[in-house]
Amino acid sequence: MFTLFESASTGHWQADSIAVLRGPGIASCEALTIRQAPDMPPRGSPWPLVGVASHARYVERDERAALAAVQSPLGRPEATRAVLIPIQKSPEWWALAQDERRAIFEPRSRHISGSLPFLPAIARQLYHSRDLGEPFDFLTWFEFAPRDESLFDQLLASLRGTDEWTYVTREVELRFTRVNTKEHLS
Amino acid sequence: MFTLFESASTGHWQADSIAVLRGPGIASCEALTIRQAPDMPPRGSPWPLVGVASHARYVERDERAALAAVQSPLGRPEATRAVLIPIQKSPEWWALAQDERRAIFEPRSRHISGSLPFLPAIARQLYHSRDLGEPFDFLTWFEFAPRDESLFDQLLASLRGTDEWTYVTREVELRFTRVNTKEHLS
Numbered sequence: 001m002f003t004l005f006e007s008a009s010t011g012h013w014q015a016d017s018i019a020v021l022r023g024p025g026i027a028s029c030e031a032l033t034i035r036q037a038p039d040m041p042p043r044g045s046p047w048p049l050v051g052v053a054s055h056a057r058y059v060e061r062d063e064r065a066a067l068a069a070v071q072s073p074l075g076r077p078e079a080t081r082a083v084l085i086p087i088q089k090s091p092e093w094w095a096l097a098q099d100e101r102r103a104i105f106e107p108r109s110r111h112i113s114g115s116l117p118f119l120p121a122i123a124r125q126l127y128h129s130r131d132l133g134e135p136f137d138f139l140t141w142f143e144f145a146p147r148d149e150s151l152f153d154q155l156l157a158s159l160r161g162t163d164e165w166t167y168v169t170r171e172v173e174l175r176f177t178r179v180n181t182k183e184h185l186s
Numbered sequence: 187m188f189t190l191f192e193s194a195s196t197g198h199w200q201a202d203s204i205a206v207l208r209g210p211g212i213a214s215c216e217a218l219t220i221r222q223a224p225d226m227p228p229r230g231s232p233w234p235l236v237g238v239a240s241h242a243r244y245v246e247r248d249e250r251a252a253l254a255a256v257q258s259p260l261g262r263p264e265a266t267r268a269v270l271i272p273i274q275k276s277p278e279w280w281a282l283a284q285d286e287r288r289a290i291f292e293p294r295s296r297h298i299s300g301s302l303p304f305l306p307a308i309a310r311q312l313y314h315s316r317d318l319g320e321p322f323d324f325l326t327w328f329e330f331a332p333r334d335e336s337l338f339d340q341l342l343a344s345l346r347g348t349d350e351w352t353y354v355t356r357e358v359e360l361r362f363t364r365v366n367t368k369e370h371l372s
Contacts, residue, residue, distance in 0.1 A: 001319065038319065040226040052317040057243065060285040099246040102284075131238040131317050133187065133224065 003127050004035045007047035013082055013176035023170030032176055051127025051139040058105045063112045070116055072123040079143035080178040086136035088170035109162035118155040121148040189313050190221045193233035199268055199362035209356030218362055235272060237313025237325040244291045249298045256302055258309040265329040266364040272322035274356035295348035304341040307334040
């Protein structure tokens with residue numbers, strides 16, 4: 001099942017800001033709707049972005065237990081803010097062997113252990129896009145309550161300061177506020 | 187870029203046999219052509235099978251060097267025999283953490299080190315299909331000279347006897363002979 005991030009003039013999430021952090025930007029987005037689809041949409045337009053919620057590539061058994069103990073699900077009623085961060089990593093990253101990528105990901109960058117304190121407040125889901133021939137390698141979707149926005153900014157700053165992030169060649173940050181309709185809960 | 191395994195009445199590779207080893211079979215195939223495409227084909231028919239030649243998920247740095255030292259490329263003129271092995275692994279496999287899958291893959295099953303002696307003769311390419319919503323998780327394509335067919339059978343028997351293979355829930359084996367046209371070299 002593919003997850004489609006669709007952009008239109010109206011949608012479940014109203015766009016508040018789009019920031020281009022590295023590399024080329026992204027076609028404008030007024031509002032976003034996230035939808036599941038059994039097929040890849042036809043190509044040729046910048047939206048939708050498409051990803052797959054696949055199995056974790058680096059998380060080890062003990063880390064998975066630690067994550068499961070603290071992380072929150074998507075769709076909490078109070079989580080009315082969301083951020084979509086599409087990133088692309090360099091050819092150098094993808095040319096590394098599994099143990100080299102893992103060493104950068106956790107022992108050096110503490111991607112998992114450094115994120116743990118934030119996860120009760122900041123819900124998050126990773127979507128893999130690279131094997132789909134998408135413009136980005138990963139799409140990460142975050143949801144949190146408005147009071148936790150500064151906590152989210154801290155999490156982002158911490159990730160962006162890691163060794164892992166030196167391999168990020170393209171990064172865009174789109175912030176949203178949930179539109180108050182019953183529809184978004186369906 | 188997607189790799190499409192297309193079945194038709196004629197093609198670059200003539201089907202010699204189809205064996206169903208585990209799980210449901212596969213729609214008949216008389217001849218096969220392998221093609222690159224920038225888009226996923228529309229769904230709804232059993233062929234083509236589609237995969238992506240993605241980065242390696244388990245191979246470590248030293249293993250990669252050992253593989254590079256012995257493995258042969260696809261397309262050798264003498265390699266007129268080919269085998270396509272689509273497999274699917276169980277939900278239990280996909281629910282394992284990375285370190286658990288790696289422990290089964292190499293330390294317990296010697297998937298890499300056990301294959302090394304065969305690789306000068308047996309060229310091989312793995313394609314990932316699971317994230318594409320395909321019926322199989324992996325497609326592996328092997329090419330070898332007719333004189334190396336028994337060596338190939340040994341490699342297969344060795345893989346199928348591993349702990350890793352206890353997680354394989356569906357497996358089909360399609361054997362081919364190359365059709366002698368200039369076309370296949372294009």
